[in-house]
Amino acid sequence: MVEKINQIEKETLDELSKVKSLDALEEIRVKVMGKKGSMTEILKSMKDLSVEEKKEVGKVANIAKTKISEAIDAKKEELENQGGSDKFFDYTYTLPEKVGTYHPITKVQQEIEEIFQGMGFMVDYGNEVVTEFENFTSVNVPEDHPARDMQDTFWLDNGELLRTQTSAQQVNVMKKYGAPFKAIVPGRTFRNEKVDASHENTFFQLEGMLVDEKVSVANLIYFMRELLSKVLDEKDLEVRLRPGFFPFVEPGFELDMKCKLCGGKGCRTCKNSGWIEMLPCGMIHPNVLKAGGIDTEKYSGFAFGLGLTRLAMMKYGIKEIREMNSMDIRKLGQIR
Numbered sequence: 459m460v461e462k463i464n465q466i467e468k469e470t471l472d473e474l475s476k477v478k479s480l481d482a483l484e485e486i487r488v489k490v491m492g493k494k495g496s497m498t499e500i501l502k503s504m505k506d507l508s509v510e511e512k513k514e515v516g517k518v519a520n521i522a523k524t525k526i527s528e529a530i531d532a533k534k535e536e537l538e539n540q541g542g543s544d545k546f547f548d549y550t551y552t553l554p555e556k557v558g559t560y561h562p563i564t565k566v567q568q569e570i571e572e573i574f575q576g577m578g579f580m581v582d583y584g585n586e587v588v589t590e591f592e593n594f595t596s597v598n599v600p601e602d603h604p605a606r607d608m609q610d611t612f613w614l615d616n617g618e619l620l621r622t623q624t625s626a627q628q629v630n631v632m633k634k635y636g637a638p639f640k641a642i643v644p645g646r647t648f649r650n651e652k653v654d655a656s657h658e659n660t661f662f663q664l665e666g667m668l669v670d671e672k673v674s675v676a677n678l679i680y681f682m683r684e685l686l687s688k689v690l691d692e693k694d695l696e697v698r699l700r701p702g703f704f705p706f707v708e709p710g711f712e713l714d715m716k717c718k719l720c721g722g723k724g725c726r727t728c729k730n731s732g733w734i735e736m737l738p739c740g741m742i743h744p745n746v747l748k749a750g751g752i753d754t755e756k757y758s759g760f761a762f763g764l765g766l767t768r769l770a771m772m773k774y775g776i777k778e779i780r781e782m783n784s785m786d787i788r789k790l791g792q793i794r
């Protein structure tokens with residue numbers, strides 16, 4: 459019997475030294491030490507031995523059992539540290555390295571967020587579902603004023619609406635940060651439009667505001683030019699202001715950029731004017747500052763509303779607005 463035990467010990471230790479996976483290790487453990495294992499069977503059969511024999515065989519068996527258990531534990535630790543299960547090696551790595559890509563609008567948005575954060579602006583996203591007060595009243599659009607129809611609105615049953623403009627967040631931001639502050643609000647906006655090649659009912663805007671002492675139109679022009687020249691990678695970008703009307707700014711402007719395709723000579727892209735309409739902006743109306751709890755004697759500010767969808771199309775040369783929502787990921791991945 460002692461011989462049998464020694465043989466099992468030797469064979470098992472030998473097998474253990476060659477084991478390469480946790481599964482195979484477990485198999486050996488069960489074969490030797492399990493309920494019906496070879497070592498277990500031997501120990502069971504000891505009951506028929508005399509007391510003297512039991513003592514002798516028991517001693518040998520205990521030593522062998524301990525040795526085998528220790529060897530199994532050591533092997534287990536070694537294999538676990540290598541992550542060594544057969545199953546692990548069964549995986550085949552067929553997935554391509556890169557499966558996703560950012561949408562052009564996301565890329566432009568991230569880029570602009572970085573530019574403005576570099577200039578000390580807070581980034582605030584606001585909500586897509588807003589109150590009528592936020593979307594209209596707070597930004598100086600009076601009740602029953604035709605301006606409320608200027609943008610066809612998706613109204614919700616509870617009287618709230620899908621914001622038609624990121625301007626809906628202006629007063630919230632003023633209340634949140636207090637003057638002086640600098641903030642941008644990038645996000646999705648909604649208009650109840652008929653969808654065709656050049657109209658979508660969901661698009662992206664980026665609102666910007668700077669409120670401080672002695673803010674002037676010159677500051678507005680500086681920041682707008684900085685923004686456009688960085689995003690479009692143009693060093694000597696020329697811009698101009700034309701008057702424009704928006705209830706929340708006074709004076710209000712349309713900021714145009716010199717057409718980079720024709721250098722201002724006039725071409726199809728700029729409809730022969732030499733200029734491209736880029737972003738509406740202006741000095742924040744005192745009524746809006748007041749709604750935001752800002753002291754209009756001390757502070758003034760500018761605001762602008764950049765159309766991210768349009769900017770992304772310009773930057774990446776995408777011609778149809780529909781392409782922005784239906785674009786195939788292989789095409790998106792190629793956009794640089």
Ligand code: DAH
Nearest residue numbers: 623625738739740761762763
């Ligand atoms: N909210 C306006 C729109 O959606 C865009 C806009 C114009 C925002 C002038 C502004 C601004 O902050 O000053 O058409």
